[in-house]
Amino acid sequence: DAGVTQSPTHLIKTRGQQVTLRCSPKSGHDTVSWYQQALGQGPQFIFQYYEEEERQRGNFPDRFSGHQFPNYSSELNVNALLLGDSALYLCASSFSGGFYEQYFGPGTRLTVT
Amino acid sequence: KQEVTQIPAALSVPEGENLVLNCSFTDSAIYNLQWFRQDPGKGLTSLLLIQSSQREQTSGRLNASLDKSSGRSTLYIAASQPGDSATYLCVLGGNQFYFGTGTSLTVIP
Numbered sequence: 001d002a003g004v005t006q007s008p009t010h011l012i013k014t015r016g017q018q019v020t021l022r023c024s025p026k027s028g029h030d031t032v033s034w035y036q037q038a039l040g041q042g043p044q045f046i047f048q049y050y051e052e053e054e055r056q057r058g059n060f061p062d063r064f065s066g067h068q069f070p071n072y073s074s075e076l077n078v079n080a081l082l083l084g085d086s087a088l089y090l091c092a093s094s095f096s097g098g099f100y101e102q103y104f105g106p107g108t109r110l111t112v113t
Numbered sequence: 114k115q116e117v118t119q120i121p122a123a124l125s126v127p128e129g130e131n132l133v134l135n136c137s138f139t140d141s142a143i144y145n146l147q148w149f150r151q152d153p154g155k156g157l158t159s160l161l162l163i164q165s166s167q168r169e170q171t172s173g174r175l176n177a178s179l180d181k182s183s184g185r186s187t188l189y190i191a192a193s194q195p196g197d198s199a200t201y202l203c204v205l206g207g208n209q210f211y212f213g214t215g216t217s218l219t220v221i222p
Contacts, residue, residue, distance in 0.1 A: 101147060
């Protein structure tokens with residue numbers, strides 16, 4: 001049983017560019033949440049997707065957007081990249097019919113230069 | 114806004130000791146509380162999930178408790194081992210998901 005997978009593993013972008021990160025949830029899961037973890041900090045909740053819609057959102061600007069596909073996979077898009085967007089981006093999946101126990105992927109390390 | 118604090122921020126113990134990590138939160142309107150460990154440069158590994166209606170959960174050498182009325186959760190690790198060295202995070206699930214500040218644990222052989 002594959003767990004949560006994320007791609008790419010590492011990414012280097014230039015300030016002002018746009019980036020798309022991808023996440024495939026654990027088999028049987030229908031809910032995907034995205035987090036940003038800056039170096040030395042705890043993860044910060046960005047948003048959660050369920051039934052292809054954004055259900056909850058943390059305190060992040062509109063430059064951060066997402067999408068969930070019918071197969072429950074998800075994308076995180078960040079526009080107009082800033083140096084401060086450099087971080088580890090974590091995806092977590094859970095099952096809405098359970099108790100929302102979250103399973104995390106290995107993360108995508110984004111570096112903005 | 115939910116504030117989640119973990120004490121201590123760092124802890125160093127000799128192998129074999131029992132230890133307790135603390136997680137405090139300000140809003141008791143939570144759906145669940147989950148404890149994770151994170152190894153350097155890696156993702157998060159789920160350790161235990163406590164539903165809001167539960168008081169504790171156990172898995173092997175780990176025991177987690179939840180007291181919503183006092184806004185506290187504890188993670189008890191019995192007979193610590195060097196492989197337990199990691200950062201431990203509590204996460205509160207409610208309208209959003211809130212991570213604690215983390216406790217960095219080092220178990221010395």
